[in-house]
Amino acid sequence: MTNHSHHSVRESIRTRIENGEWSLGALIPAEKDLSTEYGCARTTINRALQALADEGLLIRKRKGGTRVCAMPVRYAKFEIPIIREQVEAKGDQYRHELVCKKREIPPSDIRAKLNIEDQEKALYLETIHFSNSAPLAVEERWVNTQAVPEILQASFDDISVNEWLVKTVPFSSGDVLFSAQNMNEKIAAALKSDAGKATFVVDRTTWVGDEFITAIKLYYQSGFELYTQL
Amino acid sequence: MTNHSHHSVRESIRTRIENGEWSLGALIPAEKDLSTEYGCARTTINRALQALADEGLLIRKRKGGTRVCAMPVRYAKFEIPIIREQVEAKGDQYRHELVCKKREIPPSDIRAKLNIEDQEKALYLETIHFSNSAPLAVEERWVNTQAVPEILQASFDDISVNEWLVKTVPFSSGDVLFSAQNMNEKIAAALKSDAGKATFVVDRTTWVGDEFITAIKLYYQSGFELYTQL
DNA sequence: TAGTGGTCTAGACCACTCA
DNA sequence: GAGTGGTCTAGACCACTAT
Numbered sequence: 001m002t003n004h005s006h007h008s009v010r011e012s013i014r015t016r017i018e019n020g021e022w023s024l025g026a027l028i029p030a031e032k033d034l035s036t037e038y039g040c041a042r043t044t045i046n047r048a049l050q051a052l053a054d055e056g057l058l059i060r061k062r063k064g065g066t067r068v069c070a071m072p073v074r075y076a077k078f079e080i081p082i083i084r085e086q087v088e089a090k091g092d093q094y095r096h097e098l099v100c101k102k103r104e105i106p107p108s109d110i111r112a113k114l115n116i117e118d119q120e121k122a123l124y125l126e127t128i129h130f131s132n133s134a135p136l137a138v139e140e141r142w143v144n145t146q147a148v149p150e151i152l153q154a155s156f157d158d159i160s161v162n163e164w165l166v167k168t169v170p171f172s173s174g175d176v177l178f179s180a181q182n183m184n185e186k187i188a189a190a191l192k193s194d195a196g197k198a199t200f201v202v203d204r205t206t207w208v209g210d211e212f213i214t215a216i217k218l219y220y221q222s223g224f225e226l227y228t229q230l
Numbered sequence: 231m232t233n234h235s236h237h238s239v240r241e242s243i244r245t246r247i248e249n250g251e252w253s254l255g256a257l258i259p260a261e262k263d264l265s266t267e268y269g270c271a272r273t274t275i276n277r278a279l280q281a282l283a284d285e286g287l288l289i290r291k292r293k294g295g296t297r298v299c300a301m302p303v304r305y306a307k308f309e310i311p312i313i314r315e316q317v318e319a320k321g322d323q324y325r326h327e328l329v330c331k332k333r334e335i336p337p338s339d340i341r342a343k344l345n346i347e348d349q350e351k352a353l354y355l356e357t358i359h360f361s362n363s364a365p366l367a368v369e370e371r372w373v374n375t376q377a378v379p380e381i382l383q384a385s386f387d388d389i390s391v392n393e394w395l396v397k398t399v400p401f402s403s404g405d406v407l408f409s410a411q412n413m414n415e416k417i418a419a420a421l422k423s424d425a426g427k428a429t430f431v432v433d434r435t436t437w438v439g440d441e442f443i444t445a446i447k448l449y450y451q452s453g454f455e456l457y458t459q460l
Numbered sequence: 461t462a463g464t465g466g467t468c469t470a471g472a473c474c475a476c477t478c479a
Numbered sequence: 480g481a482g483t484g485g486t487c488t489a490g491a492c493c494a495c496t497a498t
Contacts, residue, residue: 005467005468006467006468014401017401018401018438018439024397024400030482030483030484031483031484032483040468040469041468041469041470041471042469042470042484043467043468043469043470043486044467044468044469046484046485046486047467047468049484050484050485057401060483060484060485061476061477061478061483061484062475062476062477062478062482062483062484062485063475063476063477063478063479063481063482063483063484064476064477064478064482064483064484065482065483065484066483066484072396072400072401073309073310074309074310074402074404075307075308075309075310076307076308076309076310076406077305077306077307078305078306079303079304079305079306080303080304080305080306080460166302167254170254170302171244171247171248171287171302172460173459173460174304174459174460175457175458175459175460176306176457176458176459176460177455177456177457178408178430178455178456178457178458179410179430179453179454179455179456180409180410180411180428180429180430180431180450180452180454181410181428182412182426182427182428196412196426197412198410198411198412198428198429199410199428200408200409200410201410206460208248209248220410222410223409224409224410225407225408225409226407226408226409227405227406227407227408228405228406228407228408229403229404229405229406230310230402230403230404230405230406230436235486235487236486236487260463260464260465261464261465262464270487270488271487271488271489271490272465272488272489273467273486273487273488273489274486274487274488276465276466276467277486277487279465280465280466290464290465290466291464291465291495291496291497292463292464292465292466292494292495292496292497293462293463293464293465293494293495293496293497293498294463294464294465294495294496294497295463295464295465295497296464296465
């Protein structure tokens with residue numbers, strides 16, 4: 001086989017693994033042997049195998065060689081969606097409504113998450129997101145104003161808080177917690193639903209470097225689904 | 231700066247982006263210029279920039295050059311967990327109970343998902359997963375026995391259906407749907423909870439090549455959380 | 461058409477780790 | 480110590496696309 005391109009080599013190896021040519025945990029040929037077999041440079045084989053190792057299909061060790069992963073772990077990768085885009089992707093019209101904006105001392109769990117000192121105030125914002133004038137999600141957000149003082153001057157008539165932050169601190173890190181909860185009275189009222197209905201909850205904390213920016217809790221309308229692929 | 235390694239170059243560029251040296255959508259220097267600046271081969275720069283492009287931080291076009299992504303999209307990546315490991319990772323003891331196993335014609339939505347013909351039977355399995363003898367999740371699973379006929383001979387005393395499938399068809403593709411639902415009477419009974427409580431639902435379809443293997447619906451105990459990082 | 465990224469090569473050296 | 484993967488280099492050619 002004379003195959004030139006790390007893509008084709010990668011897919012070829014992937015197919016051979018899926019077809020069971022090498023079983024779980026088995027050693028596959030060394031890079032130099034594969035480079036002979038495929039008739040290309042070792043660099044090309046290396047590139048292909050590294051990609052498969054990144055995917056979790058292979059495990060590679062110097063001297064130990066390359067093995068088919070014995071405990072294949074499936075990773076799912078999905079976008080943390082911007083709600084406006086979620087809505088507009090469906091062809092619906094997006095709208096949001098800021099229902100609360102105040103500066104006050106956050107509760108202790110938020111203080112801990114955002115690393116805010118005891119008597120320090122933060123900005124609290126509550127937004128309802130609409131899809132075709134039906135409420136899609138309620139957003140409760142605390143912003144660490146020490147980290148992003150400019151936000152106190154921003155108005156959120158045109159863009160949502162989230163979009164403002166994405167533009168201002170675009171490359172942040174974060175963690176996310178998904179769960180299912182029963183709506184309380186307040187959330188149910190905002191979503192024009194009934195208390196007790198199941199709501200998909202996304203709880204997210206965001207930081208840049210070692211500064212915590214914001215903590216968000218999103219309650220989605222009942223029936224909401226998050227899709228992804230393996 | 232004389233820096234030799236695509237890792238360090240990658241992190242250096244990442245930091246420069248995060249620090250706003252190049253703004254959203256801005257053009258960054260061409261590979262050959264960066265290779266001069268960093269004092270390394272163009273290949274090394276290429277490797278670093280490709281990695282950042284994979285992450286979604288950069289957008290690259292031939293002739294058009296490399297730009298900081300104007301609409302940064304955050305990706306979350308997480309493992310599709312094997313329940314046993316989820317449980318044992320917490321130091322708890324795992325146990326499962328097969329409460330139903332039968333061959334019958336699946337409902338139409340399952341037939342569509344698994345591409346099963348109208349009068350064809352499939353295998354239905356219902357399992358309860360326990361963590362320290364407290365029910366953690368209920369699993370409803372349909373298996374396409376035309377794709378995996380060996381499963382009819384397997385007993386599931388030691389390992390769960392999921393683990394059997396992972397071992398037998400390790401490298402499958404799939405899609406996943408997360409949602410929040412209110413427990414119905416049956417699920418609530420299995421989880422020793424109450425009907426109406428919110429349950430985190432994972433709905434997953436798995437295939438190999440163009441053959442559909444299995445469709446799973448997992449109902450998690452109320453309070454369950456799925457964690458991931460950005 | 462010219463400039464950019466995409467890729468391949470051949471060779472080299474290093475780092476790790478198994479025996 | 481020896482065999483494996485990890486990485487870098489310098490040069491080359493190609494593919495795409497903005498102008």
